[in-house]
Amino acid sequence: MGSCGGPQGGFKVAPGVPLTFSRRPLEPDRVWNVFGGSIIPASNVEIEKLDYHHYLPLFFDGLRETVHPYEFFSRQGVNDMLEHGGPKILPVIPQLIIPIKNALNTRNRQVICTTLKVLQHLVVSGDMVGEALVPYYRQILPILNIFKNMNSE
Known part of the structure; x- marks a missing residue:
């Protein structure tokens, strides 16, 4: 991808910045396991017990x-996390707003x-979540x- 010329210059993909996951090396004991279509940490912590204030913004980033x-x-x-979060979301x-904004501002179609x-998943993940996005x-x-x-x- 690159820049589209002329009036479509707004489609130019933003330059890369250090990313949350790829700037950290994958350690064998920290790699996530794929199990039943979901990933779980190698430590087998239940998703419902994760600190949503820490991990959900990290994954959104x-x-x-x-x-x-x-x-x-x-x-x-x-x-x-959205599937299992309920009222924690x-x-x-x-x-979550800054990571969402940063992702959209990459202007990368895949992202x-x-x-x-x-x-779409976020707004149906819990009561009042869609309404909570309105101010943003x-x-x-x-x-x-x-x-x-x-x-x-």
């Missing part, structure tokens, strides 16, 4: 990853598509405005 296996770890980690919403799918629309929606008509041209 990982949505910018485009390299395997880091992209998979972040995407699956987000989905697993709502209080973490303010901490944007993944982030939009995660946003001004931070999230501008980048989507650039891409809204991309496929209709």
